[in-house]
Amino acid sequence: xxxxxxxxxxxxxxxxxxxxxxxxxxxxxxxxxxxxxxxxxxxxxxxxxxxxxxxxxxxxxxxxxxxxxxxxxxxxxxxxxxxxxxxxxxxxxxxxxxxxxxxxxxxxxxxxxxxxxxxxxxxxxxxxxxxxxxxxxxxxxxxxxxxxxxxxxxxxxxxxxxxxxxxxxxxxxxxxxxxxxxxxxxxxxxxxxxxxxxxxxxxxx
Amino acid sequence: xxxxxxxxxxxxxxxxxxxxxxxxxxxxxxxxxxxxxxxxxxxxxxxxxxxxxxxxxxxxxxxxxxxxxxxxxxxxxxxxxxxxxxxxxxxxxxxxxxxxxxxxxxxxxxxxxxxxxxxxxxxxxxxxxxxxxxxxxxxxxxxxxxxxxxxxxxxxxxxxxxxxxxxxxxxxxxxxxxxxxxxxxxxxxxxxxxxxxxxxxxxxxxxxxxxxxxxxxxxxxxxxxxxxxxxxxxxxxxxxxxxxxxxxxxxxxxxxxxxxxxxxxxxxxxxxxxxxxxxxxxxxxxxxxxxxxxxxxxxxxxxxxxxxxxxxxxxxxxxxxxxxxxxxxxxxxxxxxxxxxxxxxxxxxxxxxxxxxxxxxxxxxxxxxxxxxxxxxxxxxxxxxxxxxxxxxxxxxxxxxxxxxxxxxxxxxxxxxxxxxxxxxxxxxxxxxxxxxxxxxxxxxxxxxxxxxxxxxxxxxxxxxxxxxxxxxxxxxxxxxxxxxxxxxxxxxxxxxxxxxxxxxxxxxxxxxxxxxxxxxxxxxxxxxxxxxxxxxxxxxxxxxxxxxxxxxxxxxxxxxxxxxxxxxxxxxxxxxxxxx
Numbered sequence: 001x002x003x004x005x006x007x008x009x010x011x012x013x014x015x016x017x018x019x020x021x022x023x024x025x026x027x028x029x030x031x032x033x034x035x036x037x038x039x040x041x042x043x044x045x046x047x048x049x050x051x052x053x054x055x056x057x058x059x060x061x062x063x064x065x066x067x068x069x070x071x072x073x074x075x076x077x078x079x080x081x082x083x084x085x086x087x088x089x090x091x092x093x094x095x096x097x098x099x100x101x102x103x104x105x106x107x108x109x110x111x112x113x114x115x116x117x118x119x120x121x122x123x124x125x126x127x128x129x130x131x132x133x134x135x136x137x138x139x140x141x142x143x144x145x146x147x148x149x150x151x152x153x154x155x156x157x158x159x160x161x162x163x164x165x166x167x168x169x170x171x172x173x174x175x176x177x178x179x180x181x182x183x184x185x186x187x188x189x190x191x192x193x194x195x196x197x198x199x200x201x202x203x204x205x
Numbered sequence: 206x207x208x209x210x211x212x213x214x215x216x217x218x219x220x221x222x223x224x225x226x227x228x229x230x231x232x233x234x235x236x237x238x239x240x241x242x243x244x245x246x247x248x249x250x251x252x253x254x255x256x257x258x259x260x261x262x263x264x265x266x267x268x269x270x271x272x273x274x275x276x277x278x279x280x281x282x283x284x285x286x287x288x289x290x291x292x293x294x295x296x297x298x299x300x301x302x303x304x305x306x307x308x309x310x311x312x313x314x315x316x317x318x319x320x321x322x323x324x325x326x327x328x329x330x331x332x333x334x335x336x337x338x339x340x341x342x343x344x345x346x347x348x349x350x351x352x353x354x355x356x357x358x359x360x361x362x363x364x365x366x367x368x369x370x371x372x373x374x375x376x377x378x379x380x381x382x383x384x385x386x387x388x389x390x391x392x393x394x395x396x397x398x399x400x401x402x403x404x405x406x407x408x409x410x411x412x413x414x415x416x417x418x419x420x421x422x423x424x425x426x427x428x429x430x431x432x433x434x435x436x437x438x439x440x441x442x443x444x445x446x447x448x449x450x451x452x453x454x455x456x457x458x459x460x461x462x463x464x465x466x467x468x469x470x471x472x473x474x475x476x477x478x479x480x481x482x483x484x485x486x487x488x489x490x491x492x493x494x495x496x497x498x499x500x501x502x503x504x505x506x507x508x509x510x511x512x513x514x515x516x517x518x519x520x521x522x523x524x525x526x527x528x529x530x531x532x533x534x535x536x537x538x539x540x541x542x543x544x545x546x547x548x549x550x551x552x553x554x555x556x557x558x559x560x561x562x563x564x565x566x567x568x569x570x571x572x573x574x575x576x577x578x579x580x581x582x583x584x585x586x587x588x589x590x591x592x593x594x595x596x597x598x599x600x601x602x603x604x605x606x607x608x609x610x611x612x613x614x615x616x617x618x619x620x621x622x623x624x625x626x627x628x629x630x631x632x633x634x635x636x637x638x639x640x641x642x643x644x645x646x647x648x649x650x651x652x653x654x655x656x657x658x659x660x661x662x663x664x665x666x667x668x669x670x671x672x673x674x675x676x677x678x679x680x681x682x683x684x685x686x687x688x689x690x691x692x693x694x695x696x697x698x699x700x701x702x703x704x705x706x707x708x709x710x711x712x713x714x715x716x717x718x719x720x721x722x723x724x725x726x727x728x729x730x731x732x733x734x735x736x737x738x739x740x741x742x743x744x745x746x747x748x749x750x751x752x753x754x755x756x757x758x759x760x761x762x763x764x765x766x767x768x769x770x771x772x773x774x775x776x777x778x779x780x781x782x783x784x785x786x
Contacts, residue, residue: 003259004270004273004274004277005277006258006259007258007259007260007274007376008274008277008278008281009281010254010257010258010259011254011258011260011278011376011379011380012278012281012282012285014254014257014258015344015347015348015379015380015383016282016285016340016344018383018388019343019344019346019347019348019383019387019388019434020339020340020341020343020344021340023343023347023388023391023392023430024339024340024343024427024430024431026392027392027395027396027405027427027429027430027433028405028406028407028427028430030392030396031395031396031399031405031406031429032405032406034396034399035396035399035400038399038400038401038402038403038404039399039404039405039406039429040404040406040408040411040425041404041406041411041423041425041453042402043411043413049414050411050412050413050414051413051414051415051416052413052415052421053411053413053423054402055402055452055453055456056423056452056453057452058415058421065417066417069416073541079421080328080330080331082303082331083301083302083303083331083410083424084422085301085330085331085410085422085423085424086330086421086422086423086424087328087330087331087446088328088330088445088446088447088450088451089328089446089447090447090450090537090538090565090566090568090569090694091537091538091566091569092538092566092568092569092662092663092693092694092695093537093538093568093569093663093695094568094569094662094663094673094676094693094695094780095515095517095535095537095569095570095571095572095673095780095784096517096663096673096780096783096784097663097673098666100517100537100569101517101520101521104517104518104521104522104523104537105521105522108521108522108523112522119524119526120522120523120524121523121524121530121531121533122514122518122523122524122525122531122532122533122534122535122536123531123532123536123541125521125522125523126518126523126535126536126537126538126539127537127538128450128538128539128540128541129447129450129538129539129540129563129564129565129566130445130447130450130451130452130540131447132423132447132451132452133452133540133541133542134452135540135541135542136541137530137531137532137541138530138531139524139528139530139531140531142530170209170458171457171458171459172459173212174209174212174213174216175213175458175459175461175462175547176457176458176459176461176542176543176544176547177458177531177532177541177542177543177544177547178529178530179541179542186416187416190416
């Protein structure tokens with residue numbers, strides 16, 4: 001065996017063990033010891049039932065199915081037929097694709113039908129890049145407050161404070177956008193309803 | 206284009222400089238074997254590797270031997286990757302019982318990850334087992350980045366040395382870049398990502414019951430360890446289909462900012478290394494300046510067009526006006542937490558480099574907002590560029606710029622005391638022409654054949670020619686040839702009905718855009734090293750300062766514009782005109 005071949009094979013083997021074996025193993029062990037909640041996805045558990053993960057957006061986008069909840073952004077994610085896991089995806093519609101125009105218009109109409117009269121923030125009618133966007137803009141939450149208030153018999157100021165509690169501003173003032181987490185907001189809505197009956201037990205596992 | 210965008214961009218470049226200076230200085234010492242502190246910790250491992258592999262650390266290679274070692278190593282790792290993907294069904298850590306990756310897809314993917322392209326014709330969550338991701342793809346993320354850095358260092362050595370037959374030892378450079386640079390930084394970086402919410406687990410899918418009682422599940426896995434080297438090594442192949450837009454790959458604006466920094470950190474640091482190894486810090490600064498100038502132009506252009514949105518969205522009834530309460534603009538294919546500003550910055554960075562990770566879907570950009578990333582790639586990814594690849598690509602442009610300047614003033618062109626001869630220029634010309642041929646000829650093939658057109662998503666409704674369809678094809682071959690890996694992702698580059706056309710042509714494009722260019726760069730390195738370095742005199746062409754930056758930027762832009770303007774005119778530019786009608 002020539003020297004070059006021997007060097008190549010041995011170094012490939014060693015680097016493979018280091019980079020594809022030891023490295024991911026060390027990172028996994030360290031992550032599981034130091035940050036187990038984050039490392040496993042941060043499941044939101046409520047009364048023993050996993051309700052999702054804080055970072056993973058769920059589809060609250062059918063107006064007839066979710067009249068009493070805040071709606072999130074439309075999603076192009078799909079379910080894999082073989083393994084039934086969610087596959088993240090954007091729509092990949094080009095700006096002139098007729099489907100883009102039709103879907104945005106239909107979405108605007110659904111919001112108008114739900115009673116929205118003012119401007120409709122673009123994020124609430126366009127599909128995210130991942131299809132799993134957990135957030136909407138504060139403006140997109142604001143226009144839904146009257147509808148949710150009516151459906152739940154809550155006052156608008158009460159709802160506004162719930163929205164505020166689930167809103168984050170830009171990190172350090174300049175990183176990223178102000179955003180409302182739709183799943184935690186909707187969980188908080190349901191917990192709000194239960195106050196007086198049973199204490200909310202949302203926790204992060 | 207609000208105040209937040211400008212603060213973000215300024216903070217980004219300031220942070221990049223702050224990282225590049227110490228990292229570049231450190232890399233200078235690593236490749237000279239003078240990194241004393243880290244060698245005390247890991248020197249035993251380095252020496253152990255050489256002993257087992259029978260590598261004589263002081264023995265250097267000619268450029269041909271250096272190139273031969275790279276080809277041998279890359280071919281070997283490509284075979285390993287292919288084998289693991291094909292065997293994943295039989296391997297452990299496959300919680301959703303995925304079958305073998307089909308042959309053409311595995312071939313395309315192995316080529317893709319070996320060439321630092323990390324183009325993905327698949328969605329990770331439904332295709333790759335944890336073992337395939339963590340063992341095959343993660344290690345290949347390291348290797349391809351390591352090889353790129355080695356080539357850059359070898360080329361710099363070639364310029365720095367005088368009358369030397371050799372340009373270093375590939376195996377030594379490769380082991381050093383892994384042990385002292387890539388592995389330690391990635392490990393710490395991965396843990397930071399976990400702290401932000403990136404997952405790192407061997408547990409199977411997370412299942413939940415939605416508020417309406419419906420059941421869903423989502424795949425998990427060892428994401429953070431792959432994410433770290435994916436960005437640091439300018440690889441860009443996502444763990445999940447949506448890449449860095451997926452909340453578990455890139456959960457927060459802070460993780461996003463650090464990901465953007467990590468893409469350009471090694472390429473920017475190599476500017477510092479360049480200045481130190483050539484004993485001309487001014488030259489290093491000038492190369493950095495040229496890259497930064499091109500980078501800023503790209504970022505601003507994308508942010509401008511994306512923040513304006515499109516007439517289609519406005520007419521459909523969406524409010525596009527940005528405020529503190531909403532991002533506005535063209536939000537189709539963008540994540541709310543990143544809005545327009547962070548998405549635009551990321552798009553410019555990932556295509557200026559050979560990274561190709563995305564936080565937004567470039568296919569859904571406005572026509573001109575999408576033209577910029579495509580053109581960044583077509584320029585050869587020299588806007589900081591890939592780990593190593595950006596530096597050796599830019600040095601080829603430096604040779605061309607110096608040559609052009611020599612022609613203009615009628616002097617023998619000279620680069621830091623090295624005469625540029627016809628052999629250098631021939632290889633530099635090849636370096637520029639090979640990718641141009643690959644991109645344009647494959648794109649013509651892609652739109653001229655039924656198999657090629659079958660992949661297009663945004664086709665014209667009547668089946669006729671569509672400017673956006675051409676953009677999808679042109680972007681794909683630019684990305685493949687440029688070893689970028691991002692896509693106008695509506696393109697279906699693999700389907701069981703059409704397994705071969707895109708897999709094969711893109712694999713060829715990726716190969717052509719990688720190894721012939723590495724050989725050309727190393728040929729220049731070998732030729733430069735042989736020459737005597739003459740002392741700089743008053744007649745020497747200055748390779749620092751504003752004049753040189755202008756000349757270098759001009760060379761890059763003119764070569765790119767002349768080559769690709771006709772194709773871009775038929776794609777995004779026509780589409781822009783139609784959209785504004």
